[in-house]
Amino acid sequence: MNFFGFGPSAEVEIVLDGQESRKTAEIKTEDGKKERHALYYDGETVAGKVNIQLKKPGSRLDHYGIKVELIGQVELYYDRGNHHDFLNLVKELARPGDLFQHTSYNFEFVNVEKPYESYTGSNVKLRYFLRVTIVRRLSDIVKERDLIVHTLSAYPEMNSSIKMEVGIEDCLHIEFEYNKSKYHLKDVIVGKIYFLLVRIKIKHMEIAIIKRETTGTGPNTFNENETIAKYEIMDGAPVRGESIPIRVFLAGYDLTPTMKDINKKFSVRYYLNLVLVDEEDRRYFKQQEIVLWRKGEKTRKPFQASLQQQYKQMQNPNVQFTSSDSSLKSAAAVGAGKDHTNHKTSARSPLEDSSSSEQPTPDKEFRSVINSADVNSPVTSPLSEEGPPVPPPPTDQTPPPHANEKNDSNADDVETADNGPTMNNSSPSPDQKVVDVDENQEPKTVTDQGVEVEDVETPPPPTNSTPTPPTATAAGTKSSKKSNKNRNKSKSSPVPVAEAAD
Amino acid sequence: MEATKRLNVKKQTLDDAYAAPANFLEIDVINPITHGIGNKRYTDYEVRLRTNLPVFRIKESSVRRRYSDFEWLRGELERGVIVVPPLPSKAWKRQLPFRQDEGIFDEDFIEDRRKGLEIFVNKIAGHPLAQNEKCLHMFLQDPVIDKNYVPGKMRNVQ
Numbered sequence: 060m061n062f063f064g065f066g067p068s069a070e071v072e073i074v075l076d077g078q079e080s081r082k083t084a085e086i087k088t089e090d091g092k093k094e095r096h097a098l099y100y101d102g103e104t105v106a107g108k109v110n111i112q113l114k115k116p117g118s119r120l121d122h123y124g125i126k127v128e129l130i131g132q133v134e135l136y137y138d139r140g141n142h143h144d145f146l147n148l149v150k151e152l153a154r155p156g157d158l159f160q161h162t163s164y165n166f167e168f169v170n171v172e173k174p175y176e177s178y179t180g181s182n183v184k185l186r187y188f189l190r191v192t193i194v195r196r197l198s199d200i201v202k203e204r205d206l207i208v209h210t211l212s213a214y215p216e217m218n219s220s221i222k223m224e225v226g227i228e229d230c231l232h233i234e235f236e237y238n239k240s241k242y243h244l245k246d247v248i249v250g251k252i253y254f255l256l257v258r259i260k261i262k263h264m265e266i267a268i269i270k271r272e273t274t275g276t277g278p279n280t281f282n283e284n285e286t287i288a289k290y291e292i293m294d295g296a297p298v299r300g301e302s303i304p305i306r307v308f309l310a311g312y313d314l315t316p317t318m319k320d321i322n323k324k325f326s327v328r329y330y331l332n333l334v335l336v337d338e339e340d341r342r343y344f345k346q347q348e349i350v351l352w353r354k355g356e357k358t359r360k361p362f363q364a365s366l367q368q369q370y371k372q373m374q375n376p377n378v379q380f381t382s383s384d385s386s387l388k389s390a391a392a393v394g395a396g397k398d399h400t401n402h403k404t405s406a407r408s409p410l411e412d413s414s415s416s417e418q419p420t421p422d423k424e425f426r427s428v429i430n431s432a433d434v435n436s437p438v439t440s441p442l443s444e445e446g447p448p449v450p451p452p453p454t455d456q457t458p459p460p461h462a463n464e465k466n467d468s469n470a471d472d473v474e475t476a477d478n479g480p481t482m483n484n485s486s487p488s489p490d491q492k493v494v495d496v497d498e499n500q501e502p503k504t505v506t507d508q509g510v511e512v513e514d515v516e517t518p519p520p521p522t523n524s525t526p527t528p529p530t531a532t533a534a535g536t537k538s539s540k541k542s543n544k545n546r547n548k549s550k551s552s553p554v555p556v557a558e559a560a561d
Numbered sequence: 562m563e564a565t566k567r568l569n570v571k572k573q574t575l576d577d578a579y580a581a582p583a584n585f586l587e588i589d590v591i592n593p594i595t596h597g598i599g600n601k602r603y604t605d606y607e608v609r610l611r612t613n614l615p616v617f618r619i620k621e622s623s624v625r626r627r628y629s630d631f632e633w634l635r636g637e638l639e640r641g642v643i644v645v646p647p648l649p650s651k652a653w654k655r656q657l658p659f660r661q662d663e664g665i666f667d668e669d670f671i672e673d674r675r676k677g678l679e680i681f682v683n684k685i686a687g688h689p690l691a692q693n694e695k696c697l698h699m700f701l702q703d704p705v706i707d708k709n710y711v712p713g714k715m716r717n718v719q
Contacts, residue, residue: 227689229615229616230689230692231689236568238568247565249564249565249566249567249568250568251567251568251570253570253571256583257582257583257584258583258584258614259584259687259689260584260586260687261584296582296584298577298578298580298582298583299573299577299580299583300571300573300574300577300578301573301577301578302570302571302573304567304568304570306565306567337687338687339683339684339687339688341687341688
């Protein structure tokens with residue numbers, strides 16, 4: 060019976076092929092909670108089945124068609140009505156007709172291009188999902204299921220270090236160095252700060268990872284900065300010639316790959332912010348962009364799932380499988396796979412069998428696939444879940460060679476020029492003051508990369524406790540050894556370094 | 562396994578390690594003296610500076626300044642881009658007649674004001690931008706403040 064408006068008369072379930080063995084990933088929702096969904100990569104086929112269960116068996120569900128869509132969309136929070144779909148594939152599952160019983164339809168979107176990574180941010184969201192629509196006269200029945208897509212990259216060919224001399228004329232000159240300009244999400248930032256001239260009274264130094272999400276274009280550009288991590292790397296007053304080491308383990312933080320101009324709608328970029336704080340709580344900082352990328356993981360499990368997927372491809376997706384071969388039957392998509400207009404009855408409900416069908420005995424499956432003439436050799440299959448066919452990186456990778464030359468103003472190598480933001484004197488942000496003193500006409504001996512100074516009217520409450528991440532190391536504890544008039548603050552002994560498991 | 566060992570560092574020379582700090586700057590506001598009698602009294606303070614910063618022409622200086630001189634300095638610096646810290650209060654109430662204590666010549670009041678002025682001048686003098694202002698150098702090191710000076714930045718003193 061189909062009562063008008065009294066709840067849906069059918070329940071729709073979307074089941075993905077191999078979903079038990081497929082990797083999942085977590086993503087934040089808009090309200091900060093974490094959700095876990097099946098993980099797909101670019102080029103992978105998205106296949107599965109749609110199970111429609113009638114609320115009252117024996118009743119009839121009239122419909123004007125049933126379809127399944129695979130959608131990738133960008134949603135800007137300030138413009139909710141206008142989703143932009145950069146991916147929209149449709150498969151018609153059933154032409155207009157009636158359903159009298161629980162029904163199951165197979166679907167397959169072959170080798171789908173998924174150019175962007177799933178992302179939930181402060182002002183924008185990019186998501187992929189399957190949507191099943193049962194079109195009806197008054198109200199459609201719609202069911203969605205989210206997918207998560209990760210974009211993998213290979214080790215960058217060029218990954219030079221970032222090395223720069225910056226400062227404020229006659230007050231503070233430092234040279235900072237980070238071992239790379241591109242880091243993967245589980246990488247370690249190794250660097251150092253070398254003091255060339257210290258004429259201000261430094262109290263401590265900290266480093267922070269800032270995420271900048273840019274939405275909108277032109278005059279409507281909106282940047283949202285979020286401090287992902289911050290911690291102190293030096294306590295006390297350094298003098299000329301001292302080097303302070305930096306080591307930041309990225310795996311402990313909630314990071315995404317760098318995303319540039321995604322679908323011309325938004326960007327997500329990451330910056331390292333080095334901040335020195337003086338005795339009067341003035342902050343001197345230098346931001347430097349780093350590129351983050353996602354490395355493919357090597358695991359064995361998905362291999363089985365990819366084989367299953369390939370095998371299913373061989374089957375005709377929309378025909379009920381009645382083979383008597385026991386090994387093949389267990390692998391097949393079961394249920395009353397529908398021909399468009401037939402009202403076939405089947406003894407087995409698709410829901411009953413779904414649990415058993417997805418887990419064929421691996422050995423049998425493997426053997427049958429190998430012996431089959433139609434299947435490509437698994438090794439060269441483009442559907443490998445390890446992402447795009449990339450030669451795996453050598454496990455004993457030696458650290459990239461450092462750029463030995465100083466990065467003077469005119470000699471910026473292409474990498475850093477590309478990645479660094481333009482910290483020129485001409486464009487300070489509203490709440491910052493650029494301190495470079497141009498007034499003296501003497502030729503500058505320092506690069507024209509300025510250090511920005513932020514005045515603080517009232518000193519912040521004395522917090523020496525910045526959130527320490529699980530694998531943080533407070534390197535270089537120093538106490539002021541020279542007699543400055545003002546108070547010395549020396550911290551406790553160094554925190555032991557946590558081992559980075561890999 | 563990622564290499565996490567430190568980058569190569571230049572070794573610091575012993576000279577650099579044990580030299581006098583390049584950021585030595587001490588400014589004291591001391592010795593308050595009240596001059597004059599009756600209605601014509603005023604209090605001034607010694608502003609004593611010791612430094613090795615190249616930007617200061619005189620490495621050890623001492624001048625006497627009164628509260629209104631500090632106000633003048635603050636006014637001059639406010640015209641620039643710096644966020645100028647506050648002065649200790651003007652204490653109008655203390656200047657009204659019929660008080661039990663000495664008003665603005667009260668010992669405790671002078672001591673509080675002295676402390677506030679010392680904090681103020683240290684904050685300012687350590688600011689990289691303020692260090693280039695002529696008015697600051699005139700305030701700290703010239704015997705007499707010439708209020709008709711030409712405002713501007715210092716030439717590079719080395």
